[in-house]
Amino acid sequence: xxxxxxxxxxxxxxxxxxxxxxxxxxxxxxxxxxxxxxxxxxxxxxxxxxxxxxxxxxxxxxxxxxxxxxxxxxxxxxxxxxxxxxxxxxxxxxxxxxxx
Amino acid sequence: xxxxxxxxxxxxxxxxxxxxxxxxxxxxxxxxxxxxxxxxxxxxxxxxxxxxxxxxxxxxxxxxxxxxxxxxxxxxxxxxxxxxxxxxxxxxxxxxxxxxxxxxxxxxxxxxxxxxxxxxxxxxxxxxxxxxxxxxxxxxxxxxxxxxxxxxxxxxxxxxxxxxxxxxxxxxxxxxxxxxxxxxxxxxxxxxxxxxxxxxxxxxxxxxxxxxxxxxxxxxxxxxxxxxxxxxxxxxxxxxxxxxxxxxxxxxxxxxxxxxxxxxxxxxxxxxxxxxxxxxxxxxxxxxxxxxxxxxxxxxxxxx
Numbered sequence: 001x002x003x004x005x006x007x008x009x010x011x012x013x014x015x016x017x018x019x020x021x022x023x024x025x026x027x028x029x030x031x032x033x034x035x036x037x038x039x040x041x042x043x044x045x046x047x048x049x050x051x052x053x054x055x056x057x058x059x060x061x062x063x064x065x066x067x068x069x070x071x072x073x074x075x076x077x078x079x080x081x082x083x084x085x086x087x088x089x090x091x092x093x094x095x096x097x098x099x100x
Numbered sequence: 101x102x103x104x105x106x107x108x109x110x111x112x113x114x115x116x117x118x119x120x121x122x123x124x125x126x127x128x129x130x131x132x133x134x135x136x137x138x139x140x141x142x143x144x145x146x147x148x149x150x151x152x153x154x155x156x157x158x159x160x161x162x163x164x165x166x167x168x169x170x171x172x173x174x175x176x177x178x179x180x181x182x183x184x185x186x187x188x189x190x191x192x193x194x195x196x197x198x199x200x201x202x203x204x205x206x207x208x209x210x211x212x213x214x215x216x217x218x219x220x221x222x223x224x225x226x227x228x229x230x231x232x233x234x235x236x237x238x239x240x241x242x243x244x245x246x247x248x249x250x251x252x253x254x255x256x257x258x259x260x261x262x263x264x265x266x267x268x269x270x271x272x273x274x275x276x277x278x279x280x281x282x283x284x285x286x287x288x289x290x291x292x293x294x295x296x297x298x299x300x301x302x303x304x305x306x307x308x309x310x311x312x313x314x315x316x317x318x319x320x321x322x323x324x325x326x327x328x329x330x331x332x333x334x335x336x337x338x339x340x341x342x343x344x345x346x347x348x349x350x351x352x353x354x355x356x357x358x359x360x361x362x363x364x365x366x367x368x369x370x371x372x373x374x375x376x377x378x379x380x381x382x383x384x385x386x387x388x389x390x391x392x393x394x395x396x397x398x399x400x401x402x403x404x
Contacts, residue, residue, distance in 0.1 A: 015125035072160035073124040080156040089152035091186045095193030
């Protein structure tokens with residue numbers, strides 16, 4: 001998917017994370033801030049990159065502020081931000097396809 | 101992915117607790133409370149501009165979190181909104197046990213949802229007929245049409261009244277005696293029993309008024325409700341305690357059922373147990389008491 005507009009998903013509440021995504025031209029630029037950076041930073045990064053790859057996002061600036069979210073929440077927020085950036089988050093989503 | 105067993109249309113549903121599907125902190129450990137059913141909410145708890153985000157969150161929760169024996173129902177947005185069709189797709193794709201239809205007013209509303217559910221089951225390769233339905237009656241029209249709603253589909257397992265919206269329509273407010281909703285609750289109960297589905301009462305929203313809450317739950321049980329909608333984990337235990345049968349009721353039910361089975365084997369229809377006449381009409385109720393007792397850990401026999 002091609003990132004078309006700036007988009008945000010998620011909150012700064014405990015167990016959640018906020019994902020901001022912006023269109024850029026030269027690959028993936030990822031910035032992560034987390035309340036559990038030392039323990040889980042690597043895992044969070046892996047989950048974010050894996051989700052972007054599954055959605056075939058190759059160019060994007062992604063800024064994450066994590067408040068101790070589970071993997072399933074990280075996926076949900078990244079996916080939501082990507083689909084919002086394309087204006088396609090409201091209907092006919094590929095549940096069980098690209099989203100899994 | 102967590103495979104969930106095929107949903108049971110009739111199971112114990114004393115407590116059905118609402119949870120905002122948009123809040124990861126809530127839904128990640130909803131199963132630890134020992135509630136019979138959780139109702140993940142896509143409707144009123146989710147702000148209008150977060151409906152999309154709530155679906156992503158719901159989908160991954162359904163696919164990832166092991167809810168064990170807790171039933172997982174999703175409350176979808178009303179049929180007068182642009183959200184309900186995608187809500188149904190995500191519920192079915194995620195494998196929710198059932199869908200709660202908000203603001204249901206007619207059998208046609210149930211059929212409209214059923215059609216979309218069946219389409220989604222085919223789209224996502226889910227067994228057709230797996231996803232159960234329940235309806236929330238929130239308006240005078242919904243209450244007047246309660247029977248046709250209850251009987252509209254073999255997927256229907258129950259109906260619930262939604263006090264907030266109903267009182268708004270009726271221009272009343274909650275009363276200690278429950279008189280404001282007495283007729284509506286009664287009519288819905290009669291309709292549910294006539295159609296052979298379960299019936300659930302509305303939420304009690306004043307968390308500080310423990311006495312009021314307990315009184316309402318006791319009245320629910322006396323009126324014949326199967327369970328109650330809840331908004332907070334601290335409401336679960338009192339509901340389970342009040343809905344549990346007494347030891348005396350369990351002992352009596354056990355005596356009746358075993359005496360009935362013996363009498364039946366001998367070709368006897370009516371008989372007495374401890375001086376009380378018992379016939380076949382008493383048995384379904386006694387069996388239900390034993391099933392409830394088993395679920396509450398009060399009965400370990402093998403009659404049910």
